[in-house]
Amino acid sequence: MLPGPDEPDALHPEWVSVRPPKVAEAGFSRGFQRVDNYRAPAWPDGPVPQQEHLDFWVESIPDAEKVAVALGAVRAGYQRGEAGGEGFVVFLDPVGHPFCLCRS
Structure with a gap:
């Protein structure tokens, strides 16, 4: 990270x-x-589309999740398939931007 x-x-x-x-x-x-009057994007779709999406390739998703959560991230409510089963887990940063932790 x-x-x-x-x-x-x-x-x-x-x-x-x-x-x-x-x-x-x-x-x-x-x-x-x-950004003044910022409105967070809605994941996976909604009235405010995502503005960007970052993928972070990590050796261990559980270990990287601990770091991400300590920095204010949360797991997204919507996951494609079983969380981690696709080789990645979607998170939201503290203001709502989605990003993925991907198994390298």
Whole structure:
């Protein structure tokens, strides 16, 4: 899983980035922006569609679930098939975005 967020930029407090420890080697970072009047997406479908979906490939879904839950995630009420039986489990982040923990 990615490390915690960088410190917010004093000039742009509505933005925060999450970067892997060696961002130059990884070649990516994720930027997040605060949105006024935010409405969470409804999973799997609903009036507000998902804005993004991340898959995190992990060696152990149960071990990664402990980390995700400690950070505020919850298992989604809807799972395709038996949770984990498809090789992944759907979670919702603290503001409702779905993501998957996938068995590598």
